[in-house]
């Protein structure tokens with residue numbers, strides 16, 4: 001941490017778990033137990049039943065609006081200020097990293113608080129141009145990731161010295177391929193997760209525990225250049 005010039009972080013739903021947002025898997029004991037996510041989060045599901053899809057996203061948007069960033073989000077925001085170069089790549093759609101103060105954020109899977117035209121993809125409050133339904137600006141199953149976000153994330157993986165991978169099961173590609181790309185280019189990969197994941201056996205270091213505890217502890221190991229000058 002002290003030596004790294006460029007630190008990148010890849011985060012997933014687990015980083016928001018301590019804020020009270022269910023992860024993909026926990027969610028299966030809740031609303032997702034009743035619906036197959038692929039029946040809700042796909043373009044064809046939206047074409048079949050936009051109301052069902054919107055009900056699901058309205059519920060999730062409301063949850064996101066009532067929770068607060070946690071110590072893990074705040075530690076990543078503070079880390080950005082302490083290292084020479086930093087990029088946060090997130091699979092989360094909840095905007096909590098930005099609310100915690102992170103500035104350099106790439107959202108691989110969109111943002112649940114935004115909407116876009118379901119036909120043209122432009123981000124507007126309502127589509128005055130073509131009249132198509134508006135939909136959440138998130139990446140659904142069967143959809144491609146935003147090209148600019150993916151290319152910024154891959155660029156960071158190729159050039160960072162250290163990649164922190166927090167709160168992700170590392171099963172959803174292409175995000176799950178970023179740690180391997182970073183390692184191939186010589187970066188050190190550190191996993192932060194209370195449970196074993198698809199990445200655990202390949203990571204250079206595994207820190208077992210909740211990100212709300214581990215990330216602030218890691219931050220303590222990096223001195224604050226603003227205090228030294």
Ligand code: NAD
Nearest residue numbers: 012013014023024025091092093094167168169195210211
């Ligand atoms: P996932 O549900 O597949 O995996 C969550 C991971 O977080 C697990 O490995 C789990 O062990 C770990 N975890 C649980 N509590 C943790 C904690 N306190 N600290 C650190 N780690 C913890 O989530 P994923 O890998 O992000 O992939 C699922 C997909 O679902 C993503 O595409 C994401 O966009 C979407 N999603 C987003 C949100 C959100 O924005 N908050 C919530 C649910 C799902």
